[in-house]
Amino acid sequence: MIHKFIQYLHISYLTKQRGVFVELKKEKGKFIKLHPAQILVIGFAVLIFLGTLLLMLPISTYEEGKGLHFVDALFEATSAVCVTGLAVVDTGTTFTIFGQLVMLFLVQIGGWGFMTIGIFMFIILGKKIGLKERLLLQDSLNLFTLSGVVKLVSRIIFITLIVEITGALILAIRWSFEMAWTKALYYGFFHSISAFNNAGFGLEPDNLSKWVGDPTVNLAITSLFIIGGIGFTVILDVWQKKSLRKLSLHSKVALLMTLILNVVGTIIILISEFHNAATIGNLSWNDKFWASYFQGVVPRTAGFNTIDIGHMTLSSQVFTMALMFIGASSGSTGGGIKVTTFAIIIFAFWTVLTNRSDVNIFKRRISWNLVNKSLSIGVSAIIFIFTIFFLLTYTEDMPMNKLLFETISAFGTVGLSTGITGDLSPYGKLLITLMMFIGRLGPLTMAFALMSKRHKARLRYAEEKILIG
Amino acid sequence: MIHKFIQYLHISYLTKQRGVFVELKKEKGKFIKLHPAQILVIGFAVLIFLGTLLLMLPISTYEEGKGLHFVDALFEATSAVCVTGLAVVDTGTTFTIFGQLVMLFLVQIGGWGFMTIGIFMFIILGKKIGLKERLLLQDSLNLFTLSGVVKLVSRIIFITLIVEITGALILAIRWSFEMAWTKALYYGFFHSISAFNNAGFGLEPDNLSKWVGDPTVNLAITSLFIIGGIGFTVILDVWQKKSLRKLSLHSKVALLMTLILNVVGTIIILISEFHNAATIGNLSWNDKFWASYFQGVVPRTAGFNTIDIGHMTLSSQVFTMALMFIGASSGSTGGGIKVTTFAIIIFAFWTVLTNRSDVNIFKRRISWNLVNKSLSIGVSAIIFIFTIFFLLTYTEDMPMNKLLFETISAFGTVGLSTGITGDLSPYGKLLITLMMFIGRLGPLTMAFALMSKRHKARLRYAEEKILIG
Ligand SMILES: [K+]
Ligand SMILES: [K+]
Numbered sequence: 056m057i058h059k060f061i062q063y064l065h066i067s068y069l070t071k072q073r074g075v076f077v078e079l080k081k082e083k084g085k086f087i088k089l090h091p092a093q094i095l096v097i098g099f100a101v102l103i104f105l106g107t108l109l110l111m112l113p114i115s116t117y118e119e120g121k122g123l124h125f126v127d128a129l130f131e132a133t134s135a136v137c138v139t140g141l142a143v144v145d146t147g148t149t150f151t152i153f154g155q156l157v158m159l160f161l162v163q164i165g166g167w168g169f170m171t172i173g174i175f176m177f178i179i180l181g182k183k184i185g186l187k188e189r190l191l192l193q194d195s196l197n198l199f200t201l202s203g204v205v206k207l208v209s210r211i212i213f214i215t216l217i218v219e220i221t222g223a224l225i226l227a228i229r230w231s232f233e234m235a236w237t238k239a240l241y242y243g244f245f246h247s248i249s250a251f252n253n254a255g256f257g258l259e260p261d262n263l264s265k266w267v268g269d270p271t272v273n274l275a276i277t278s279l280f281i282i283g284g285i286g287f288t289v290i291l292d293v294w295q296k297k298s299l300r301k302l303s304l305h306s307k308v309a310l311l312m313t314l315i316l317n318v319v320g321t322i323i324i325l326i327s328e329f330h331n332a333a334t335i336g337n338l339s340w341n342d343k344f345w346a347s348y349f350q351g352v353v354p355r356t357a358g359f360n361t362i363d364i365g366h367m368t369l370s371s372q373v374f375t376m377a378l379m380f381i382g383a384s385s386g387s388t389g390g391g392i393k394v395t396t397f398a399i400i401i402f403a404f405w406t407v408l409t410n411r412s413d414v415n416i417f418k419r420r421i422s423w424n425l426v427n428k429s430l431s432i433g434v435s436a437i438i439f440i441f442t443i444f445f446l447l448t449y450t451e452d453m454p455m456n457k458l459l460f461e462t463i464s465a466f467g468t469v470g471l472s473t474g475i476t477g478d479l480s481p482y483g484k485l486l487i488t489l490m491m492f493i494g495r496l497g498p499l500t501m502a503f504a505l506m507s508k509r510h511k512a513r514l515r516y517a518e519e520k521i522l523i524g
Numbered sequence: 525m526i527h528k529f530i531q532y533l534h535i536s537y538l539t540k541q542r543g544v545f546v547e548l549k550k551e552k553g554k555f556i557k558l559h560p561a562q563i564l565v566i567g568f569a570v571l572i573f574l575g576t577l578l579l580m581l582p583i584s585t586y587e588e589g590k591g592l593h594f595v596d597a598l599f600e601a602t603s604a605v606c607v608t609g610l611a612v613v614d615t616g617t618t619f620t621i622f623g624q625l626v627m628l629f630l631v632q633i634g635g636w637g638f639m640t641i642g643i644f645m646f647i648i649l650g651k652k653i654g655l656k657e658r659l660l661l662q663d664s665l666n667l668f669t670l671s672g673v674v675k676l677v678s679r680i681i682f683i684t685l686i687v688e689i690t691g692a693l694i695l696a697i698r699w700s701f702e703m704a705w706t707k708a709l710y711y712g713f714f715h716s717i718s719a720f721n722n723a724g725f726g727l728e729p730d731n732l733s734k735w736v737g738d739p740t741v742n743l744a745i746t747s748l749f750i751i752g753g754i755g756f757t758v759i760l761d762v763w764q765k766k767s768l769r770k771l772s773l774h775s776k777v778a779l780l781m782t783l784i785l786n787v788v789g790t791i792i793i794l795i796s797e798f799h800n801a802a803t804i805g806n807l808s809w810n811d812k813f814w815a816s817y818f819q820g821v822v823p824r825t826a827g828f829n830t831i832d833i834g835h836m837t838l839s840s841q842v843f844t845m846a847l848m849f850i851g852a853s854s855g856s857t858g859g860g861i862k863v864t865t866f867a868i869i870i871f872a873f874w875t876v877l878t879n880r881s882d883v884n885i886f887k888r889r890i891s892w893n894l895v896n897k898s899l900s901i902g903v904s905a906i907i908f909i910f911t912i913f914f915l916l917t918y919t920e921d922m923p924m925n926k927l928l929f930e931t932i933s934a935f936g937t938v939g940l941s942t943g944i945t946g947d948l949s950p951y952g953k954l955l956i957t958l959m960m961f962i963g964r965l966g967p968l969t970m971a972f973a974l975m976s977k978r979h980k981a982r983l984r985y986a987e988e989k990i991l992i993g
Contacts, residue, residue, distance in 0.1 A: 327918075369924055370917040377910065404904055423896065430899035435873055437906065441846065448839040449796075455838055455925035 096496055099136060099168065103492075106132030106161045115154030123149075126481045133488045135161035137495035138388055140255025140358035140470025141461075143477050143484060147258035158256060159248055166252030166283070166388040167211065211287055215251065222279045223247035229271040250279035253388040255358025255470035263349075267361040268342030273349050280357035281317075284383035285309060304419045305395065309384040312394035313355075316378060320351030323374045324367075333366035354378035356389040358470025365457070365473035372456055372473070379467040380436070390468030390494055392436050399429040440466050443490045450482040451475075461487060466494035565965055568605060568637070572961075575601030575630045584623035592618075595950045602957045604630035606964035607857055609724025609827035609939020610930075612946050612953060616727035627725060628717055635721030635752070635857040636680065680756055684720065691748045692716035698740040719748035722857040724827025724939035732818075736830040737811030742818050749826035750786075753852035754778060773888045774864065778853040781863035782824075785847060789820030792843045793836075802835035823847035825858040827939025834926070834942035841925055841942070848936040849905070859937030859963055861905050868898040909935050912959045919951040920944075930956060935963035 109115060110128040123131065127143050134141050135158045150158065227243030242258060249256045257263055266272035292306040325347035328334045335346045349361045354375045382391010398416065403426045406414045414421040444462040451458060457473045464471050465487045479487065578584060579597040592600065596612050603610045604627045619627065696712030711727060718725045726732055735741035761775040794816035797803045804815045818830045823844045851860010867885065872895045875883045883890040913931040920927060926942040933940050934956045948956065
């Protein structure tokens, strides 16, 4: 089935006629036209469904005789496939090794899926992307033949494996000092895969809090999810150009925004938590720094934690929500509206305030069309988040900051939580499940919808203005 | 000073050269070019400053010998001029009749100011507004002569007075049954002016809670602020067309959205508060309905209350925040991003989701340019609100829902509060003061900036795409 799916998957340029479509050839020579967004949604829904069934198997969980409830299994599978990392049960103590490997498998497939799709999107929409990026991708990957597609996917898998194995070994060596080497190795691989794919699942009940001031764990984990979250296109660009100046505008903006947000995040957390005894108030200067760095960097969008999110100050929680909303880079394992979208919105805002005619970034002009699309993504994200959050206020009896934090964490596929995930009602769990799915696929499909050529209406109405603002 | 200002105020069409400017003639024949937005900001700042001084006078407050502190007086003056209605002191017991009249005066000047400015904006930008609306306004008001301006302003003042006096008399008659007629008359006028200008100041400590189930008070007050909040252009349009079909698109959208949001607001409040004993849970069916109607309609953006906002369910509070954010119509006494802006955003969102090419409302096409502007207004509002709210989390030790509610209420110049206004720290009060000022002037000036022709840059950079979403 999947074999046939891949075999007959042809990417064709129908952009000129009616948007971007992928033709799926059926046996009798008939074609079903599927929008890539539709393929995406169906594919991930199927994967989540399979994962749910696997996690419900008795061998997946420790409590003998009965597996996970459907709602919990659906939640965990969605969280894994969407590389979110929110958990209604404790991963380390609830799941057997089999269950944990199922989770890891779902995370890896999910992560690859999103990286690959990001690239495909980049290429399918090549005509609408700058010549520079297009040539870059066309040169390195011949995407218009099946071998080209296989080559791209293998390259993504290869780079992923290299990075994950390196990370896993570093972590395993570090952990071998305090646990048996088999356990250290397993821990290393689990956390490395979880980190690179920006999933944020851990094996300890308090995630990574044990190693709050440990430089190796801090640096290894953050490096893994920052590389995973920067996106394959940027990795490829840096790999080939080997010079910051020659990078594409996309890579420059993604790298700079990642740097700025990480530095600002660290500073804000350090300032906001400095005297908070429930988090870093009583730690040494060294541990304070590492904890702030980790918690300032992690919201986009890895979801690990080394301090108790529920006890952070409201300021930290609110700023973390903003960072989770912004998220990682396009075509990466991270979620959110994406750093590039955010950058364009901020630059556009500044351009309007200063009454300039062009949005310029790095001496390059951003079309108003792209600005419009970025604004649309931002606004639609807010509409989705508001809807789910508003419904949660009916199903749950919890304070606003905790509910909104959980919703934005699910939307941004971050996985940080103030600790309420397991206490949610079944309706609440389903709402958060839906939010993870929308949050992971929504912006992507939204981007597809925005980037594909619009159907020209046969009948156009006369234009009329409305007074706004 | 003000006389000379008005005498030499010429509105000139400089749109073709460099945006919209108002020429302010100085004595020696020199001209200072001021952007209308600049005049707006300066004018209101001066009015607020004068109001602050007046409210600090010992005769303004009951406590003898000392007037209001500067921060409190500034807060109250800003709240009055921006017709917000948030109060750090109890209006009825803190201010003397003189102080109350100062407040009422500031409210009325503020209200007139915003209605007049709304119209001016409509006309100054006439060239960019549909021919239909332009002819409508040009026919009825010759705005290009001083007499035309005077005629417009007098008409606004005339209609305002008629509506306010009618409302005041109805309320006075109703209240004369339970208080001395002089007090009833004063109460009638105070609440009528406060309602028509969408200010929301009341004279009782619990605002209008005494009359929670009273049909006369409910209908009179809500009618006053709905008429005030629909905008002068719509009133004029309805007045002259006398037929719903012939109305301009702007009027149709403003009226329909107002109706929809009022009905939805009422239903949501009724559902969310039905069993809440702290608000309407123990009231009769009749009182339940009136309270829900009042509290569902009032967030856009009158700011009165008949039930305790602080004891409403989180669902009601969150939905009220959304309504406060949306606000009233353009060119009215109400604030927020405006119903028309919101309508365009929602229609655009739907258009993108369904992959259509045009945003159509009432068989009229909305230009993507206008959509872009609406999205910009929405996003910039969110940026402003987030900034002030985030700073408040540092200065105040209060739960998120209360702080965010206060911030959005200030932004939308609504004046509803969960009851924390008086308990804010001086920094908190100053932040809310700033939010009221930005909330009142921001969207207007933003609209100016967005609508005026952009300076063409001499040097344009090459365009480059970025991957978003
Ligand atoms: K995550
Ligand atoms: K108000």
